[in-house]
Amino acid sequence: MKRAIFFSLITWCVESVAIAKVRLPPKAVTMREILAASNPEDWRPLDPNRTLYLELSSGRVVIELAPEQAPNHVANIEALTREKYFDGLAILRAQDNYVVQWGDPKADDKAKRRPIVRAKPMLKAEFVRPSSGMPFTPLDDRDTYAPEVGFSNGFPAARDAKSNQAWLTHCYGMVGAGRDEDADSGGGTELYVVIGHAPRHLDRNVTLVGRVVSGIELLSTMPRGGGAMGFYEQEKDRLPILSVKVAADLPENERSHLELMRTDTPTFAKLIESRRNRKESWYKVQAGHIEICNVPLPVRVKAQLAPKP
């Protein structure tokens, strides 16, 4: 009996230590403290094979693609990128509190529009995917739009157990594939980024393909277009796209070396809690809740490159 208790105690101690190892110091209660106390395991490098660089005269916008959610769109956008489809096209639209969108200004002119060589001009919609088999860390807060929200591979997402459907949510910075009236008229030739309050009514109506992880301010500060829906009416108002590149196609020294906080760890859960109930003394009332699009998804510059083998 004593021996059993002894072994239980050992087991408990070992488990406690194991937990303690991944636990943050108890003093880390604000986001700043949690980030400072985070472990290398709390972060993942941005995979260059699923990363786009949108190069503008004002700088680089870095986009992480979401092949788990929209495999065909992501493959097609990479194909378009690799045949330089986007190079020399332009930002076409900036609508306040909504989206910035880019593509071919002459897309509607069959004679003048940019030809597509190997990629596809249109694809079947990938608005939703089966929720079964999709990694999902639920957020314990009610959502106005979806039965359940949470995070999947670092992206804000929603799922519906009844229909076995899951989808990404239109939070600030999310990137989607514009389409015409037909659900299957997208494909990635026109892409938009959310630059305002999350337009969640677009969820399941457009294929979301990724999110901006760096440089969104280059898009969110664009002068708003004077035409309907924020389209620029004059060619001179459109900001040209210098190029779009897949990060893996650039030499290492030209890449942006970023790390993203994992969204399936105890540290991330603690970070969510630190934002749900703010402990900074400035706050007089704790919200007690957090909305999916208010959860920060931290990005940092990789402190030190791993030494090469």
Place this chain on the structure above:
Amino acid sequence: MKRAIFFSLITWCVESVAIAKVRLPPKAVTMREILAASNPEDWRPLDPNRTLYLELSSGRVVIELAPEQAPNHVANIEALTREKYFDGLAILRAQDNYVVQWGDPKADDKAKRRPIVRAKPMLKAEFVRPSSGMPFTPLDDRDTYAPEVGFSNGFPAARDAKSNQAWLTHCYGMVGAGRDEDADSGGGTELYVVIGHAPRHLDRNVTLVGRVVSGIELLSTMPRGGGAMGFYEQEKDRLPILSVKVAADLPENERSHLELMRTDTPTFAKLIESRRNRKESWYKVQAGHIEICNVPLPVRVKAQLAPKP
């Protein structure tokens, strides 16, 4: 008996016609159609006594103040405005997906800061007010942060029956009075505008004093500040404030003549429904819900000024 039925029918007809007069045509199902079919009674003129003009070199930002929610702050901001406190001060901060803020760059320097003559430098917080006695049109959708949300005098708001408290919600375009650590350290000398996803964790932590009804794009496109929390680090980066004026203090021909859609009418209820379940054929899935900060609060230029007496 027949007579009674006859009179009932008359009453029914009269009532039907009366209802029909304020009802929109049944075909008006999209926001565009509802706006086009709206009646003059669906709109209210912007009251010049509760309107501020923030004049920048890029144009005019029009702010409707909310004296029903923050009477002391609104009175103090008008007093500050009338003693030209803000004229020549600057936009101090632009933080992406958060706020733009203005005030005195030298506020922390007792010797150099702008003197306040008649207004007050600080005021007791007006984070909440009693919900009893406050007009409130509830929104029938669940909210992540508050037990109940809706609209009060044209502003997005929340209330809690249990505590008898009501407050404005931090939606895009809302204007608040910045403060230091102490809850009672605000007062209106520094004002901020929400330019990103609604930071609802600020609800009940700051006194909201109004909302931008025109010109928000002049603020939302400001280059983001390079310092902590988006503060501009260099004087040259700060956009000067030409002046702030109470609309009533300007001659009529220098005022912005705007009308706001009332939020307590059947037309506004219909508008909400048109956004909860979008009938435009582009939409393939109806959201079925709408979040308080996604409800549009339409503003229009007054079509025709009433003839002067």
